[in-house]
Structure formats: C-alpha cells, structure tokens
Amino acid sequence: MNDGRVLATGTPQDLLARTETRTLEEAFIALLPEVQREGYQHVAILPLEAGEETEVAIEARDLTMRFGSFTAVDHVSFRIRKGEIFGFLGSNGCGKTTTMKMLTGLLPASEGQAWLFGHPLDPHDIDTRRRVGYMTQSFSLYGELTVRQNLVLHARLFGIPSARIGPRVQEMAEHFGLAEMMDDLPAALPLGERQRLSLAVAMIHGPEMLILDEPTSGVDPVARDAFWRILIDLARRDNVTIFISTHFMNEAERCDRISLMHAGQVLVSDTPAAIIEKRGARNLEEAFISHLEEAVAKNPPAPPAAGAPRQPQEQAAPAAANLAPRRQGFSWRRLFSYTRRESLELRRDPIRLTLASLGSVMLMLVLGYGISMDVEDLAFAVLDQDQTTLSRDYALNLAGSRYFIEHSPIRNHAELDQRMRAGEISLSIEIPPGFARDIARGTPVQIGAWIDGAMPMRAETVRGYVQGMHQHWLTAKAREAYGSEATAGLFSIETRFRYNPEVTSLPAMVPAVIPLLLMLIPAILSALSVVREKELGSIVNLYVTPVTRLEFLLGKQIPYIALAMINFLLLTALAVSLFGVPLKGSFLALAAAALLYVIAATAFGLLMSAFVRSQVAALFGTALLTLLPAVQFSGLIDPVSTLEGVGALIGQIYPTTHFVTIARGTFSKGLGFMDLRASFVPLLIAVPVLIGLGAALLRKQER
Amino acid sequence: MRSAHNILHLGIKELRSLVRDPIMLVLIVYAFTFSIYTAATAMPETLHKAPIAIVDEDRSALSNRIIDDFYPPYFLPPALITTAEMDARMDAGLDTFALHIPSGFQRDLLAGHSPVLQLNVDATRMSQGFTGSSYIQAIVSGEVNDFMRGYRAETAPAVDLVLRARFNPELDKSWFGGIMEIISAITMLSIVLTGAALIREREHGTVEHLLVMPVTPFEIMSSKVLAMALVVLAASWFSLTFIVRGLLAVPIEGSVALFFAGATLHLFATTSMGIFLATLARTMPQFGLLLLMFLLPLQVLSGGMTPRESMPDAVQFIMQAAPNTHFVMLSQAILYRGAGLDVVWPQFLSLAAIGAVLFTLALARFRKTLATMA
Structure with a gap:
C-alpha cells in the first residue's frame, strides 16, 4: 500500500517474481509510482579504505552491565576505527541498547573499560560529549517544540556560536529534507521524517561519532534507504564514525563490520561478507541463525531473573476486547478487560499502592492532630502605665487563663507598635495612668485592648475571650467590694455542647478529614489514569478497539473505587482505634455513603482526565478543583450555610459537603440511613452526572 | 557563563x-x-448567618424581645420550633443553636428566682458553635438587663474595655x-x-x-x-x-x-x-x-x-x-x-x-x- 492506494496484490513470491527483485523490500520500491521513486537509487556502499588502522574511535574491553542478578551485557569487547560504520545486530533485549548507553556515559559499566578517541570513558566529561551524537530507537525530542525549535535548542546546548546557528540549522534542514516542515510539531510528522529530525539533531554540532540505537525501526523501506544514504555519505565524506544497532539484515549488510549479539554476548565480529563466508551460509540471515543456534545449544537461556527490568506491557489486556466482533451496546466483558488491565498496572506499582494507603493514614494523623480550632496559648503583653496592685491584678487575670500567655511588659507605644507588627504578640492591653485611683473614686476608666486583626478568625476568638475575662474580673471585684449577694445572677444560661461535650477538635475534625482524603487521593489517581495513556500514546487502544467510551471509563474506574474503599476502611478503623472517636451511628449507612462518594470522587478524576491533554494539567487541575472546595467550601471548618457567593453555591453541590454531614452524623451524632437520607440524594445525583460528563468529554478520535 | x-x-x-x-x-x-x-x-465572618432555632414556651413580652434580637448577618432569622423537634433538627444539621426559653421565664425573673435558659450547641461545628454561644449569652444578657433596668442598681465598677482590632479593623x-x-x-x-x-x-x-x-x-x-x-x-x-x-x-x-x-x-x-x-x-x-x-x-x-x-x-x-x-x-x-x-x-x-x-x-x-x- 502507498498513499492510500494498493500498489499490487499477490503472494510474496509472486511479487518478487514480477518485479525481479531479491527481497520484498526491493519489490515494494520497484512497485512505487515513478514520481516517488524519483531520486531513489539503490544504496551504494563505498568500501572503507584500508590502512587507517591507527586511529581508533571506540574501544571497549570486557564491558559488563549487571542489573541485580541479571547480566544484560557480558564481557563485550570491540574496536571501531575512525570513519567506520560498525553494526550491532541482534534480537530485541540482547543488550545492544545497554552497551550503547554505557558508551554514551548514560549507564556506568559494572565492569570493564571503554575508550572514546583514545581517552578513557568518563561520564562527567562534558567535552567528549561534544564530539558524539546520539539517537535512540524511540523518538526522544521535545514533542512540544517545533522542528526548528528543536534544532535551535540543541545547537545552543552544544554551544554553537549564535551567529552560526541560523546557517547551521538551515544546512541541516536541507541536508535531511526537513526544510518544508520547520514550523511543524514533530507529532504531525510521519515516523520517517521524525527519524530524520532525530538524526539532524544528533548531527547538529558536527560530531565525529554517531551512536545510533535502532534508528530505523518502524520506518518504511524508502525512508530507511534514504536514511542510510545519508549515513554512508557522512561516514565516507566526512569521516564520521558510526556505531549503529539494528535488527534488519539488509541494514547490517551495509555496515563495514558487524557484531552479532545474543543474550548479552558478542557471538562474532567481522565484515558481513566474511561472516557469511565462514559459516558457508547463503546470506547473513542464515549465518546469524546458525550462530544463534550454536549459542543456544551451548548455554540454554536462563529464565529472566526477577530483578531484570521489565518492559511495560501496555497492549496486553485489551486483546479480549479485540475479539469482540463489533461495537454493540454495552459489554461487561470489554469493561472488565480494562478493569483487569488497570488493576494489573496498579499491582505492578507497589509504590503507588503503598503511597495511596499509607499516605492517607499519614495524612489523617497529621491533619487529625494538626488542625486545631482551639485558640489557646495566645501571646499578649501589657503596657501598664499605672503600675499599681490593681493594674497588675488585671493583667494576672488574663495571664492566669489557659488561653493567654504573658510576654514581657511593653514599655512604650513605639514598642507596642513594633511588637505587634512583628506578630510577636496578638493582643496588647493598655492600662491608663491613674487606673486604680480612678476606680476608687468611681470615675469611669477605659482599658485599651489592641487585637491583631491580621487573622480575623483568631481575632474574633480573642475578642470573645478578652470580653469574657474582663466581665469576670469586674464581677470578682464587685464581689470583693459588695459581698456575694450583690452579684447573684438575674438568670443563667445553661449551655450544652452536643455531640462533642468537651468542645475539642478531634471528634469534630476526624470524621471530616475522612471525606477530605477520600476525595483527594482517589481523584488524583483516577485523573492521571486516562490522560497518562493520552500522553504516552497507549490511548490508541480506545481509538482502534470496539470498546465504548463508557466501558473504557467505568472499566478504568473500578480498581480505583476498590482502592478507595480499602482506604475508607483503613481510615475508619484508625479514627475509632487510634483517635478514639467512636462510631455511634450506623456503619452500614457510612459505608454506603462512602461507596457512593468514592465513585463520585473517581468519576470526578476521570472527568478531569478526559478533559485535559497533559498529566501536569490533570494533576494541577484536580488538585486545584478538589483541594479548595473540599477544604474550604464543604463544612470542614465553616458550616456551608454561612458561606457567601460562588463559594456557597459550590459548597451546596459539592459531594464532600454531603459526605461530611453523613460522616459527622454517623460518627458523632449516632444517626442511621433514615436520618441522613437527605444527604444521600445529592450523592446519588452526582455519580451519574460526573460519569456521563466524563464519557461525553472523552474523545474517541485523536485530534 | x-x-x-x-x-x-x-x-x-x-x-x-x-x-x-x-x-x-x-x-x-x-x-x-x-x-x-x-x-x-x-x-464568612466567624459568626455569619448562623442557623438558630428557639423553643419559646414562655410567650411573654421578654421572650418575644429575645427572639427579635436574632437577625442577619450574625444569625439567620430564628426558626420557632417545639421541644420535640429540637433534637431531630440538630441531628439533621439544620440548626447550630437551639435556645430553650422555659415557661414562666419572665415571671421568675421579675420574682428574682434566677430562671435558667437552656442553649444547645452543635459542637461538631466548632468555630461557629464556640463563638456563637458567647454571642448568644451576650445578646440575651443585654436584653434581660435592659428589661430589668430600673429594678436594680448598677453594682460593678465603671471600667470600660475598649477593644480595637489593628491592621484589619472590621x-x-x-x-x-x-x-x-x-x-x-x-x-x-x-x-x-x-x-x-x-x-x-x-x-x-x-x-x-x-x-x-x-x-x-x-x-x-x-x-x-x-x-x-x-x-x-x-x-x-x-x-x-x-x-x-x-x-x-x-x-x-x-x-x-x-x-x-x-x-x-x-x-x-x-x-x-x-x-x-x-x-x-x-x-x-x-x-x-x-x-x-x-x-x-x-x-x-x-x-x-x-x-x-x-x-x-x-x-x-x-x-x-x-x-x-x-x-x-x-x-x-x-x-x-x-x-x-x-x-x-x-x-x-x-x-x-x-x-x-x-x-x-x-x-x-x-x-x-x-x-x-x-
């Protein structure tokens, strides 16, 4: 197929015969229309001139890399001459990439040594890096920068003088055929062009050596041959040393010399022709297979060690979904295939699981003990201009309470101002001169009290305390003066603090912290689940399989709901045991509400996830849209009925508000289903609304 | 560089x-x-639109004056309820405060019997509950004192506390x-x-x-x-x-x-x-x-x-x-x-x-x- 048209059909042999070519690849090129074939020439390999043995570009001796007990590269040695094209041929996972990474200094070798341009390899040697260009099998340039921006950035980082950057970028663009797409984003380019961009970037600083790790995997034959013509040109004309890995036989044949690699070991190193000849094989492939068989016979492959780095198997699970013939209605099977896959990913990431559960326990401890609504130990100081027994008595009255701590007395108004500005004292009391004398005479006196209003909530409380204590002091003085009967109260108010008689923070805060944590953690986790696939590309599964958006989202949601419910049980157990906040009401009602609530929380995360395009945005957006409403608009501190404006509106519809009511109701007030039914309704509404919105916003097509 | x-x-x-x-x-x-x-x-202000309910069993001039004292922005207009409703409403989170004025409150007050009012506070709403109860005490005391003015002489020393908030006066x-x-x-x-x-x-x-x-x-x-x-x-x-x-x-x-x-x-x-x-x-x-x-x-x-x-x-x-x-x-x-x-x-x-x-x-x-x- 080419350009949306089928060029030819037939069995492979048939096609080969028709076009009189040796391989299918050549057949494909022969079948291409004239226009596209124009400029195509068979890749001609100029032989490397002999006699330059003296200059060695890369030398490796016994390079070894171990990951735990797994040996990825086992005593590999080779020498690459300057200007040589040296190939590494081997199957996937045989250690090619690891060897290359050791040579670039990305991985420190476990054993062995290597020299670049005659100097021992030093990962911290910045100057050597300027002489090497590196390109990997996966596209690893910045997808969010245009072609030109990528080239310019790398030119700058390699320290090319500003004046020369423009011409150099232009030169590269022309050389690598990128001139027409300079202002495109790499994502918009076909793979072959992206690879050319990668190579252009690797070449921007005119390195003496290129290390190319499977540069042509996934690229079509024409683009691959074009790529190779550039490589050969570089090697022969500019004397650039090229160290390339591949698993294409025809590419390996074009190298001056190749090494066959298998299971971390080099089986043989020689020119392709010599390897074929020595084995008496017809072509390189046969020779390679024959070497492989010999190697496998010698030491049967050990099962991969547990410590070996595993490749993510993103495509594993939805296979089941692929089997379903067509998209028809709603399929639980397709849904569960995503559930299985998502839980598999979760299970493979024990750190995430631990963080999710231990994290919520830790946060509960911190918040439960840390958030204290009690205002006590407030710093105050007195500017006592009277200095009599009576004035000191007044100050002692304040200092004696548990709410206030007296700091050293204030000497003058300037000091009062300075200390309040510094925030050292939040209350200052000013007792005027002649205080005691005036009281004795019955002349009205005024005591001044300055409260730090920077924190209004604290200021309000301080005001209440000071007024109370002032009153108390007056009553006590009156009692001293006139006897007790004079101050017998006209009436009294008996205040009963319900549900939390000691008015301590713990019983009030702990049941409210549970909803907070059950919103934040599940929402963050599920928010990343979809957008992560978008960013890393595996979302294609959704586009190409018959799974519906709803199945996809619900399937992904289930593991997170399960995780959140485990957290719920953990937090409830913690509240009852460690914090000693008894669950007086119906556990069943609390658990049912929790289930609804975490479904809403995860659905909210998925909604964010469907909406945004990057993980950063999902993370920030979810944190932004859960933290503020859950902490401030859901009754955690201020009851929702007292809020104002938009905040009040958000508070009334936000699920946390209702779950806080249910949690406080069941924990502190001993209530059950029937008493709290009004709070269940908004949760029941929130669930389908959030899930529906998420499904509606998720795109089935790539943009 | x-x-x-x-x-x-x-x-x-x-x-x-x-x-x-x-x-x-x-x-x-x-x-x-x-x-x-x-x-x-x-x-909100610490005390802002606090929901309050009042059980008025006295139905006297004084109890009416007390009810009239609760109005926005500090309090929502009080809900007048019966004793039976009091607990249910608080359980459902409708009220933070419930003030109970017993029958014969005004009569007992005038007779000098020191009657007792009961104030229920939902203490799971900490900040509001705490500040609010002291406001309610102050409001009721003020009303009662006004009502009783003339019946008794001032006894406490004439010391006034002038409270001012710095940096954010309101x-x-x-x-x-x-x-x-x-x-x-x-x-x-x-x-x-x-x-x-x-x-x-x-x-x-x-x-x-x-x-x-x-x-x-x-x-x-x-x-x-x-x-x-x-x-x-x-x-x-x-x-x-x-x-x-x-x-x-x-x-x-x-x-x-x-x-x-x-x-x-x-x-x-x-x-x-x-x-x-x-x-x-x-x-x-x-x-x-x-x-x-x-x-x-x-x-x-x-x-x-x-x-x-x-x-x-x-x-x-x-x-x-x-x-x-x-x-x-x-x-x-x-x-x-x-x-x-x-x-x-x-x-x-x-x-x-x-x-x-x-x-x-x-x-x-x-x-x-x-x-x-x-």
Whole structure:
C-alpha cells in the first residue's frame, strides 16, 4: 500500500517474481509510482579504505552491565576505527541498547573499560560529549517544540556560536529534507521524517561519532534507504564514525563490520561478507541463525531473573476486547478487560499502592492532630502605665487563663507598635495612668485592648475571650467590694455542647478529614489514569478497539473505587482505634455513603482526565478543583450555610459537603440511613452526572 | 557563563512547553483569579448567618424581645420550633443553636428566682458553635438587663474595655482569605510545575537526550527551577495587583516589592521541593500522591488556615522546616502589618536556608537517580 492506494496484490513470491527483485523490500520500491521513486537509487556502499588502522574511535574491553542478578551485557569487547560504520545486530533485549548507553556515559559499566578517541570513558566529561551524537530507537525530542525549535535548542546546548546557528540549522534542514516542515510539531510528522529530525539533531554540532540505537525501526523501506544514504555519505565524506544497532539484515549488510549479539554476548565480529563466508551460509540471515543456534545449544537461556527490568506491557489486556466482533451496546466483558488491565498496572506499582494507603493514614494523623480550632496559648503583653496592685491584678487575670500567655511588659507605644507588627504578640492591653485611683473614686476608666486583626478568625476568638475575662474580673471585684449577694445572677444560661461535650477538635475534625482524603487521593489517581495513556500514546487502544467510551471509563474506574474503599476502611478503623472517636451511628449507612462518594470522587478524576491533554494539567487541575472546595467550601471548618457567593453555591453541590454531614452524623451524632437520607440524594445525583460528563468529554478520535 | 547560557535556553524550552498546553494555562489563570476571588469572598465572618432555632414556651413580652434580637448577618432569622423537634433538627444539621426559653421565664425573673435558659450547641461545628454561644449569652444578657433596668442598681465598677482590632479593623475575612489563597496557589503551582516537568522528561525519554549533551544536572535542574518560579511570580503579581488589591479592594500596608522578594525565596524552596519529589517518584501517579502528602500538611499546618500557636508543639516544631510556615508569617507581617525587613529578616533567612538545603538535596538526588532514569 502507498498513499492510500494498493500498489499490487499477490503472494510474496509472486511479487518478487514480477518485479525481479531479491527481497520484498526491493519489490515494494520497484512497485512505487515513478514520481516517488524519483531520486531513489539503490544504496551504494563505498568500501572503507584500508590502512587507517591507527586511529581508533571506540574501544571497549570486557564491558559488563549487571542489573541485580541479571547480566544484560557480558564481557563485550570491540574496536571501531575512525570513519567506520560498525553494526550491532541482534534480537530485541540482547543488550545492544545497554552497551550503547554505557558508551554514551548514560549507564556506568559494572565492569570493564571503554575508550572514546583514545581517552578513557568518563561520564562527567562534558567535552567528549561534544564530539558524539546520539539517537535512540524511540523518538526522544521535545514533542512540544517545533522542528526548528528543536534544532535551535540543541545547537545552543552544544554551544554553537549564535551567529552560526541560523546557517547551521538551515544546512541541516536541507541536508535531511526537513526544510518544508520547520514550523511543524514533530507529532504531525510521519515516523520517517521524525527519524530524520532525530538524526539532524544528533548531527547538529558536527560530531565525529554517531551512536545510533535502532534508528530505523518502524520506518518504511524508502525512508530507511534514504536514511542510510545519508549515513554512508557522512561516514565516507566526512569521516564520521558510526556505531549503529539494528535488527534488519539488509541494514547490517551495509555496515563495514558487524557484531552479532545474543543474550548479552558478542557471538562474532567481522565484515558481513566474511561472516557469511565462514559459516558457508547463503546470506547473513542464515549465518546469524546458525550462530544463534550454536549459542543456544551451548548455554540454554536462563529464565529472566526477577530483578531484570521489565518492559511495560501496555497492549496486553485489551486483546479480549479485540475479539469482540463489533461495537454493540454495552459489554461487561470489554469493561472488565480494562478493569483487569488497570488493576494489573496498579499491582505492578507497589509504590503507588503503598503511597495511596499509607499516605492517607499519614495524612489523617497529621491533619487529625494538626488542625486545631482551639485558640489557646495566645501571646499578649501589657503596657501598664499605672503600675499599681490593681493594674497588675488585671493583667494576672488574663495571664492566669489557659488561653493567654504573658510576654514581657511593653514599655512604650513605639514598642507596642513594633511588637505587634512583628506578630510577636496578638493582643496588647493598655492600662491608663491613674487606673486604680480612678476606680476608687468611681470615675469611669477605659482599658485599651489592641487585637491583631491580621487573622480575623483568631481575632474574633480573642475578642470573645478578652470580653469574657474582663466581665469576670469586674464581677470578682464587685464581689470583693459588695459581698456575694450583690452579684447573684438575674438568670443563667445553661449551655450544652452536643455531640462533642468537651468542645475539642478531634471528634469534630476526624470524621471530616475522612471525606477530605477520600476525595483527594482517589481523584488524583483516577485523573492521571486516562490522560497518562493520552500522553504516552497507549490511548490508541480506545481509538482502534470496539470498546465504548463508557466501558473504557467505568472499566478504568473500578480498581480505583476498590482502592478507595480499602482506604475508607483503613481510615475508619484508625479514627475509632487510634483517635478514639467512636462510631455511634450506623456503619452500614457510612459505608454506603462512602461507596457512593468514592465513585463520585473517581468519576470526578476521570472527568478531569478526559478533559485535559497533559498529566501536569490533570494533576494541577484536580488538585486545584478538589483541594479548595473540599477544604474550604464543604463544612470542614465553616458550616456551608454561612458561606457567601460562588463559594456557597459550590459548597451546596459539592459531594464532600454531603459526605461530611453523613460522616459527622454517623460518627458523632449516632444517626442511621433514615436520618441522613437527605444527604444521600445529592450523592446519588452526582455519580451519574460526573460519569456521563466524563464519557461525553472523552474523545474517541485523536485530534 | 556557559552554564548560564544553557540554563537560559533550557529555561526558554520549559516556557515553550508550557505555552503548548492551553488547558494548563487556563487552569493557571483560573487558580490565580477566579479561585482566589471565590475563596476570599466565600469566607464568612466567624459568626455569619448562623442557623438558630428557639423553643419559646414562655410567650411573654421578654421572650418575644429575645427572639427579635436574632437577625442577619450574625444569625439567620430564628426558626420557632417545639421541644420535640429540637433534637431531630440538630441531628439533621439544620440548626447550630437551639435556645430553650422555659415557661414562666419572665415571671421568675421579675420574682428574682434566677430562671435558667437552656442553649444547645452543635459542637461538631466548632468555630461557629464556640463563638456563637458567647454571642448568644451576650445578646440575651443585654436584653434581660435592659428589661430589668430600673429594678436594680448598677453594682460593678465603671471600667470600660475598649477593644480595637489593628491592621484589619472590621475583621474582614476576605482580606485574610485573598492573600492566604495566593500563598496556597503559589505553593501548589510551583511544586506541580517543576516536579511534573522533570517526570515528563523522564517519561518521554528526553532527559536521556539531555544527558548525552554537554549539559550538567545542575543546569537542567536550575533551568526548571528558574523558569517555573518566573511563571508563578508573574501569575501571583497579576493576582495580587488585579484581584486582591483591585477586585477585592484589600488594602496592602507594607511593601509589595518586599513581599515578592520573600515570594522569590519561597519559590526557590518549593520548586526545589518539586524536583526532589520528582526524583523520589518514578511515574506521574506516584508523584501525584507524593504531592498530596506534602501539599496538604503544608497548606493546612502552615498557619495560613488556623493559628500556629494553637497547634500541638510537635507540629509547630516540625513545621518550622516547611517553607510555607515562614512565607505565611512574612506575608502576614508585610502585607497586613506593614512590617519592613527589620522585622521579617528572620523569616527571609529561614526561607533562604530551607531553600538552599532543599536545592542541594534535590540536586544530589537528581544526580543519583540519573543512572536509573536513562
């Protein structure tokens, strides 16, 4: 197929015969229309001139890399001459990439040594890096920068003088055929062009050596041959040393010399022709297979060690979904295939699981003990201009309470101002001169009290305390003066603090912290689940399989709901045991509400996830849209009925508000289903609304 | 020189990446405008529209006068209920207060029998319950005293307490809320941006590319720290100028420049923290969880929500190591109390020290984890 048209059909042999070519690849090129074939020439390999043995570009001796007990590269040695094209041929996972990474200094070798341009390899040697260009099998340039921006950035980082950057970028663009797409984003380019961009970037600083790790995997034959013509040109004309890995036989044949690699070991190193000849094989492939068989016979492959780095198997699970013939209605099977896959990913990431559960326990401890609504130990100081027994008595009255701590007395108004500005004292009391004398005479006196209003909530409380204590002091003085009967109260108010008689923070805060944590953690986790696939590309599964958006989202949601419910049980157990906040009401009602609530929380995360395009945005957006409403608009501190404006509106519809009511109701007030039914309704509404919105916003097509 | 050059260009790259994510830009704008405005204006006075119910069994002139005393903005108009309804309504969270006036209250009062009123408070609503009950006491006492004036002589000494609130005379909570919300947004955004920028490079394999170039880990990290700090500074300047001073009309006492100098130091610490968290996490979901574990305590325990001095000593001590604590202190001092550098230098010093330690730690971890990243 080419350009949306089928060029030819037939069995492979048939096609080969028709076009009189040796391989299918050549057949494909022969079948291409004239226009596209124009400029195509068979890749001609100029032989490397002999006699330059003296200059060695890369030398490796016994390079070894171990990951735990797994040996990825086992005593590999080779020498690459300057200007040589040296190939590494081997199957996937045989250690090619690891060897290359050791040579670039990305991985420190476990054993062995290597020299670049005659100097021992030093990962911290910045100057050597300027002489090497590196390109990997996966596209690893910045997808969010245009072609030109990528080239310019790398030119700058390699320290090319500003004046020369423009011409150099232009030169590269022309050389690598990128001139027409300079202002495109790499994502918009076909793979072959992206690879050319990668190579252009690797070449921007005119390195003496290129290390190319499977540069042509996934690229079509024409683009691959074009790529190779550039490589050969570089090697022969500019004397650039090229160290390339591949698993294409025809590419390996074009190298001056190749090494066959298998299971971390080099089986043989020689020119392709010599390897074929020595084995008496017809072509390189046969020779390679024959070497492989010999190697496998010698030491049967050990099962991969547990410590070996595993490749993510993103495509594993939805296979089941692929089997379903067509998209028809709603399929639980397709849904569960995503559930299985998502839980598999979760299970493979024990750190995430631990963080999710231990994290919520830790946060509960911190918040439960840390958030204290009690205002006590407030710093105050007195500017006592009277200095009599009576004035000191007044100050002692304040200092004696548990709410206030007296700091050293204030000497003058300037000091009062300075200390309040510094925030050292939040209350200052000013007792005027002649205080005691005036009281004795019955002349009205005024005591001044300055409260730090920077924190209004604290200021309000301080005001209440000071007024109370002032009153108390007056009553006590009156009692001293006139006897007790004079101050017998006209009436009294008996205040009963319900549900939390000691008015301590713990019983009030702990049941409210549970909803907070059950919103934040599940929402963050599920928010990343979809957008992560978008960013890393595996979302294609959704586009190409018959799974519906709803199945996809619900399937992904289930593991997170399960995780959140485990957290719920953990937090409830913690509240009852460690914090000693008894669950007086119906556990069943609390658990049912929790289930609804975490479904809403995860659905909210998925909604964010469907909406945004990057993980950063999902993370920030979810944190932004859960933290503020859950902490401030859901009754955690201020009851929702007292809020104002938009905040009040958000508070009334936000699920946390209702779950806080249910949690406080069941924990502190001993209530059950029937008493709290009004709070269940908004949760029941929130669930389908959030899930529906998420499904509606998720795109089935790539943009 | 070389280093500065690399940091500059890598920094520009970070900014370009950010510009390519329009939804992220919208979220940043939202965080520094709408979100701050909402949070600031939503915050009620401690006692604001408190729901109260009254059981009036006396039905006297006095009890009617007491009922009439409860009106907005402090209280919602009282719901007149029966004793039987009292518990159910409080269970359902309809009322925070229920005042019970017994029959014969006025008669007993005049007869000098010291009658007893009963006030029920939903103590799970702590702040409102606590302040509200003292207001109710004061309101009822005032009414009773007025009613009884003439029946008895004044007995207490004539000492008047004149209470004035400094720096925010009306105790307007939006003054407080607006600034504290900016601080939260600054912290959250700076950690998320830098941390995610690093994880992103790692997940996309681009960090590997940087590492084979003549670029040091220090340069990579500094470029992110600087670029993101710049973004956050710009956003917070906009927010302080147009939202807090403009829209919310919060008067700023002190020097805005000094505040931003403090903010810069704070950002130095938080962006380094972002990098540090990103080196601990291997994937974005792990980073997200770590972020919450650090962000939540930072926000809640820094003194920006509840007063620091009321927290347990251990918490106060540990939170000394958090940049937010010092940033909240210096912001309150500068913006509300008009303090100068002579007053807030200890906080500046602490922030610089915390920032330096976090930066060094993050850089060391970053260097160490580079091998596993590639």
